[in-house]
Amino acid sequence: MWTVAEVLALYDLPFMDLIWRAQQVHRQHFDANAIQRSTLLSVKTGGCSEDCSYCSQSARYDTDVERQRLMPLEEVVAAAQAAKAKGASRFCMGAAWRGPKEGDLEKVLEMVREVKALGMQTCVTLGMLKDGQAEKLKAAGLDYYNHNLDTDAEFYGQVIKSHTHADRLETLEKVRAAGISVCSGGIIGMGESRRNRAAMIVQLANLPKPPESVPINHLVPIPGTPFGDLPPLDPFEFVRTIAAARITMPTSYVRLSAGRQEMSEELQALCFLAGANSMFYGEQLLTTGNPDVSRDDALFDKLGLRPI
Ligand code: SAM
Ligand code: DTB
Numbered sequence: 001m002w003t004v005a006e007v008l009a010l011y012d013l014p015f016m017d018l019i020w021r022a023q024q025v026h027r028q029h030f031d032a033n034a035i036q037r038s039t040l041l042s043v044k045t046g047g048c049s050e051d052c053s054y055c056s057q058s059a060r061y062d063t064d065v066e067r068q069r070l071m072p073l074e075e076v077v078a079a080a081q082a083a084k085a086k087g088a089s090r091f092c093m094g095a096a097w098r099g100p101k102e103g104d105l106e107k108v109l110e111m112v113r114e115v116k117a118l119g120m121q122t123c124v125t126l127g128m129l130k131d132g133q134a135e136k137l138k139a140a141g142l143d144y145y146n147h148n149l150d151t152d153a154e155f156y157g158q159v160i161k162s163h164t165h166a167d168r169l170e171t172l173e174k175v176r177a178a179g180i181s182v183c184s185g186g187i188i189g190m191g192e193s194r195r196n197r198a199a200m201i202v203q204l205a206n207l208p209k210p211p212e213s214v215p216i217n218h219l220v221p222i223p224g225t226p227f228g229d230l231p232p233l234d235p236f237e238f239v240r241t242i243a244a245a246r247i248t249m250p251t252s253y254v255r256l257s258a259g260r261q262e263m264s265e266e267l268q269a270l271c272f273l274a275g276a277n278s279m280f281y282g283e284q285l286l287t288t289g290n291p292d293v294s295r296d297d298a299l300f301d302k303l304g305l306r307p308i
């Protein structure tokens with residue numbers, strides 16, 4: 001069990017010492033030159049009832065996002081096929097819901113079955129689950145469920161009021177109990193303190209079993225949302241957060257997630273050095289951009305990285 005004081009002590013290390021520790025832990029459990037790649041697809045976009053202050057898809061804020069109903073199955077399968085051809089090992093389907101209604105879930109189950117049949121790992125992120133829904137997803141062949149803690153329990157109320165941190169934990173428990181691998185992480189750069197960042201890492205690491213996959217997102221400021229013009233975070237603080245996640249969750253995949261498009265190649269390399277070994281691959285995240293596949297491939301070549 002990690003304490004906030006212990007994780008704060010990691011953050012307080014001289015940068016070089018922190019990176020060295022993260023590399024040592026990383027190399028005990030992983031090939032340091034191999035990166036897992038997931039491709040995202042927003043299968044239902046915008047019009048969400050929730051009030052997450054960072055999100056382009058909340059119905060409560062006036063953003064540029066166009067609402068789209070649940071995508072037809074064939075379009076989803078075609079996107080998954082294209083992602084596989086480009087070299088992604090996992091396909092993640094996201095829906096802007098508080099949680100899935102039964103009829104919608106049935107359609108998502110169909111998507112999971114078909115994507116799984118392509119030989120890809122499957123992941124969905126659909127919001128909060130009700131009893132029985134996780135079991136249905138498991139039976140359809142779902143490998144991972146993404147549901148982020150997003151931030152420290154204490155800071156949560158300053159970001160989201162329409163549901164609670166405890167609600168998020170409850171869904172994570174349901175996913176675990178159904179035997180689905182957990183993907184859970186958070187967002188950095190929402191005005192939280194270093195202590196909040198350390199506490200979020202502790203809340204993830206101290207789960208009964210740590211998430212298999214830990215996405216660390218850098219806030220992408222979205223005009224029209226309450227967090228649309230927050231000042232940028234010191235990039236080293238983001239790298240320190242990656243290192244803290246690596247050291248506290250040694251066997252988890254730590255994903256360098258949203259915000260990569262705004263990062264230099266050098267900063268991305270520092271994130272990999274700090275123990276990130278997963279990323280989103282493909283020109284689009286959910287509603288915002290991600291680096292071009294050709295640029296990512298070139299970066300892999302330059303750094304001698306291999307996809308997993
Ligand atoms: N509605 C579902 C939910 O909230 O779990 C699934 C989709 S939601 C968009 C998935 C995750 O994307 C959020 O938990 C958040 O961590 C991340 N995210 C959304 N907007 C973001 C932004 N502007 N910058 C960084 N991360 C963001
Ligand atoms: C996660 O942690 N990050 C992804 C995925 N899980 C679903 C989403 C990032 C979204 C970034 C903002 C957007 O594109 O709308």
Ligand code: SF4
Pocket residue numbers: 048049050051052055056057058095096097098127
């Ligand atoms: Fe809805 Fe998820 Fe966006 Fe929150 S993060 S507003 S729940 S889509």
